[in-house]
Every structure is written in C-alpha cells, then in structure tokens.
Amino acid sequence: xxxxxxxxxxxxxxxxxxxxxxxxxxxxxxxxxxxxxxxxxxxxxxxxxxxxxxxxxxxxxxxxxxxxxxxxxxxxxxxxxxxxxxxxxxxxxxxxxxxxxxxxxxxxxxxxxxxxxxxxxxxxxxxxxxxxxxxxxxxxxxxxxxxxxxxxxxxxxxxxxxxxx
Amino acid sequence: xxxxxxxxxxxxxxxxxxxxxxxxxxxxxxxxxxxxxxxxxxxxxxxxxxxxxxxxxxxxxxxxxxxxxxxxxxxxxxxxxxxxxxxxxxxxxxxxxxxxxxxxxxxxxxxxxxxxxxxxxxxxxxxxxxxxxxxx
Numbered sequence: 001x002x003x004x005x006x007x008x009x010x011x012x013x014x015x016x017x018x019x020x021x022x023x024x025x026x027x028x029x030x031x032x033x034x035x036x037x038x039x040x041x042x043x044x045x046x047x048x049x050x051x052x053x054x055x056x057x058x059x060x061x062x063x064x065x066x067x068x069x070x071x072x073x074x075x076x077x078x079x080x081x082x083x084x085x086x087x088x089x090x091x092x093x094x095x096x097x098x099x100x101x102x103x104x105x106x107x108x109x110x111x112x113x114x115x116x117x118x119x120x121x122x123x124x125x126x127x128x129x130x131x132x133x134x135x136x137x138x139x140x141x142x143x144x145x146x147x148x149x150x151x152x153x154x155x156x157x158x159x160x161x162x163x164x165x
Numbered sequence: 166x167x168x169x170x171x172x173x174x175x176x177x178x179x180x181x182x183x184x185x186x187x188x189x190x191x192x193x194x195x196x197x198x199x200x201x202x203x204x205x206x207x208x209x210x211x212x213x214x215x216x217x218x219x220x221x222x223x224x225x226x227x228x229x230x231x232x233x234x235x236x237x238x239x240x241x242x243x244x245x246x247x248x249x250x251x252x253x254x255x256x257x258x259x260x261x262x263x264x265x266x267x268x269x270x271x272x273x274x275x276x277x278x279x280x281x282x283x284x285x286x287x288x289x290x291x292x293x294x295x296x297x298x299x300x301x
Contacts, residue, residue: 034198035229036185038237052241052301060236060244061229065199086224088250088294093243 003079003123003150006112010073016107018069025056025099032059045099058097063140064089068105068129072146076109076125079148087124087147095137102134110143114150121150169239171275171300180265180281183234187222192257195226206257222255227292231281234263241301245276249294261285268295275300 025045032042037059040047048056071077097103111126125146131139169178189209196206201223204211209219228249236242255261261283269278276299283292 031198034195035226035233037233039240052243059229059232061225061232061247064225064228086251088248089224089228090246090248091228092246 003112003114003148006075006079008112010075010109011112012108012110013073014106014108015073016068016070017104018107019102019104020066021102023058023097023099023101023103028056028058028062028097028099031062031065035059035061053096053098056099060093060096061091062097063091063093063129063131063142066103066105066129066131066142068107070107072125072127073109076112079123084146084148087145089145090143092141093139094141095133095139097133097139101139103139104132106130106132119149123148123150171277174239174267174270174277174300176267176270178267180234180238180263180279183237183263184260185230185263185283186260187255187257189220189257192220192222192226196223199223199225201225217254218256220257222257224249224251224292227251227255227283228294230261230263231265231283231292231294231296235265235279235281235296235298238265239298239300243299244296245299246297247294248296249292251292253289253291255283255285255291259285261291265296 029043037043041051041053041057042059045056107127107129109125110128113124115122115124126143129142133139193207196202205215205217205221206223207220212220228247232244232247236244263283265279265281267277267279276297279296279298281294281296282290284290
C-alpha cells in the first residue's frame with residue numbers, strides 16, 4: 001500500500017474522541033511558567049481576578065498539549081509512522097481554557113496531499129483536534145500537518161530541509 | 166520591550182526582536198510539560214538514535230515562543246489565530262531570536278495581522294508564521 005492508496009474517505013471522519021480530566025490551575029501555571037510567560041493572567045490566580053478574563057486562563061498555546069487519545073487513523077498511521085515530522089500547525093483560538101474545564105478533543109483528518117520538491121516527494125496529512133469544554137463551548141481548532149518523505153524519493157529520510165518535528 | 170496599543174500601532178511596525186536561549190535543559194523541561202518527552206526532544210543520544218544530529222526543539226515549543234513574544238508586546242491582546250510552518254531543525258543548545266511585522270490592521274474588528282518568525286544566529290528562518298491578534 002502506498003500513500004496514494006490511503007482512501008480519501010478518511011477525510012472528515014471523526015476517528016477519536018478523548019476527554020481529559022479537569023484542568024487544574026497548577027498545570028496551566030506550570031505550562032506558562034515553562035515558557036517564560038510573565039503576564040499574571042496566566043500565572044497568578046489572585047491577580048488574574050482583576051484581569052480581562054476575571055480569573056486565571058491558560059496561555060493560548062496550551063491547546064497543543066491536548067492531542068487526543070489516538071494520533072491518527074490506523075489506515076494513515078500505517079503509511080506515516082516511519083519517521084514523519086510535524087511540518088506546522090494552524091490554530092484558531094476561541095473561548096479561553098480555565099481551571100476546572102473538562103476538555104474533549106474530537107479528531108479527524110481534514111486533508112491528504114503530496115508535494116514534489118527538489119529532494120523528491122513529500123506526503124502530508126492534516127488532522128484537526130477540535131477542543132470543546134464541558135459547556136460545549138469551542139476552545140480551539142488545532143490543525144497539524146504531518147510530513148513524511150515519500151519512500152521512493154531519492155534520499156528519503158535523510159534530508160529534513162523543508163519540514164520538521 | 167516597548168509596549169503598544171491599537172491606536173499607536175501601524176502597518177509595518179516591527180515586533181521588538183527578542184532573544185531566546187534554547188538551552189537543552191529548557192527544551193527538555195518544556196517537552197516534559199507538553200507530555201512530549203520523546204528522545205529527540207530530551208537528549209542528544211536519543212535523538213541521534215533517530216538519525217538526528219542531536220536534541221531538537223519541539224515545534225510546539227517554537228510556536229509558543231512566537232505567541233509569547235506577540236502577547237508580551239501588546240498588553241491585553243488576545244491571540245485569535247496562529248499559523249506556523251516548521252522549516253528547519255531548531256537544535257537544542259542554540260540561541261534564537263523572535264521577530265514580527267504588522268501586515269494588516271482592521272479598525273472595525275480592532276485586530277491586526279502579523280508575520281512572525283524565529284531565526285537562528287545566521288539569520289535562517291527556522292519557523293515562520295502568521296497571526297491574528299485582537300487588541301483591547
């Protein structure tokens with residue numbers, strides 16, 4: 001089976017629903033602190049009460065930590081599990097995440113495509129985690145682009161000039 | 166770092182460049198916080214076993230550093246969208262700088278569009294992106 005054999009029918013189909021334990025203030029603060037964030041709305045519960053959100057909220061990119069329970073559908077994993085890299089992310093931020101939120105990540109593939117560059121073909125899969133809280137409020141849509149060198153490409157797996165992680 | 170507000174900001178304004186030291190301990194600690202303590206992000210030997218030259222920085226850390234630079238620049242701002250492309254390896258143990266430019270300004274919505282990027286000492290843009298930011 002090749003990348004081009006992955007059925008397009010996987011696009012749009014929800015393949016994972018994962019609900020996390022309630023978010024704690026401590027983990028939100030730990031995340032912000034690990035980045036060197038200085039704004040107290042992400043670090044200090046007391047100070048954040050006077051801030052624009054009326055309380056502590058997650059630093060926005062905390063959402064990348066919520067990757068769901070299953071990385072990708074099995075039919076995609078079979079072709080993309082040999083050294084793929086994260087080529088980038090597109091994130092829409094909606095309601096802020098607050099301590100006590102119970103977040104559910106719903107995952108689906110939103111695109112599959114192939115590109116040909118100087119070093120050969122590259123395969124991409126774009127999958128989306130839609131994050132909602134216990135009140136049904138949309139928190140974020142996180143689109144991740146995973147890239148892998150085509151196996152028949154010259155130098156496959158050795159040149160990482162155009163996409164990483 | 167100078168601070169700005171919606172009225173003072175103009176298309177073409179530049180985010181004050183900020184330097185970030187991607188120290189190995191810093192990258193490892195953040196990878197653990199992200200639940201991404203994979204060998205490529207936590208130690209040189211583990212990364213080399215995966216065919217990499219050494220420990221690298223997770224893209225999820227790089228994009229967060231872009232967001233942090235934007236929000237630190239504009240007090241009270243809210244990030245609405247961030248799109249990033251990871252163009253090159255960001256090895257742990259190097260210093261990088263974060264840059265940005267305002268490319269659009271919407272008076273009605275009180276939002277701005279920015280190009281943002283992270284570059285190494287040689288000026289190579291390792292991560293590029295665009296962001297939409299709402300200002301108070």
